[in-house]
Amino acid sequence: MEQVAWVRVFSHGNAMLASHVRNVLAAAGMPCELRNMTLGGATGELPPLECEPQVWVAAHNQQRAEALIQSALDPAQGVPDWVCAGCGEHLDGAFDTCWNCARPRPAGALGDCGPGAAS
Structure with missing residues (x-):
C-alpha cells in the first residue's frame, strides 16, 4: 500500500479557528487531520509554533485546501451586507435570514434591498 504524504495547510493559536478550518475542508469532502490540539501546555518546553493547533491534508489536496481556507477566512470575498425588506x-x-423578524433574504439579492436601501 502506498504511503500518502501529508502537509500542513493551516496553523493558529486559536483551537476553535483550527477546528473551523478543518470543518470547512471536511464539508468540501476533503480528508484532513487536526493535530496538536492539546500541545498548548508544552509551549516553552517545545517551540511555540510547533504547539499550535494545525490542519493537515494529503499533499495532492494542498492547493485546493489553501484556496478553500482563504475563501472561508477572507470576509472581503463574502456576500455584501443587506437590509431586511420586512423590518428594515x-x-x-x-x-441569509433576518435575526429580528426571521424573514429570509430575497432570492438573488446580493446587497441592500428593501425599505431604506440606498438607490
Whole structure:
C-alpha cells in the first residue's frame, strides 16, 4: 500500500479557528487531520509554533485546501451586507435570514434591498 504524504495547510493559536478550518475542508469532502490540539501546555518546553493547533491534508489536496481556507477566512470575498425588506434591519452578508423578524433574504439579492436601501 502506498504511503500518502501529508502537509500542513493551516496553523493558529486559536483551537476553535483550527477546528473551523478543518470543518470547512471536511464539508468540501476533503480528508484532513487536526493535530496538536492539546500541545498548548508544552509551549516553552517545545517551540511555540510547533504547539499550535494545525490542519493537515494529503499533499495532492494542498492547493485546493489553501484556496478553500482563504475563501472561508477572507470576509472581503463574502456576500455584501443587506437590509431586511420586512423590518428594515441592517444585516451582515453572512446571514441569509433576518435575526429580528426571521424573514429570509430575497432570492438573488446580493446587497441592500428593501425599505431604506440606498438607490
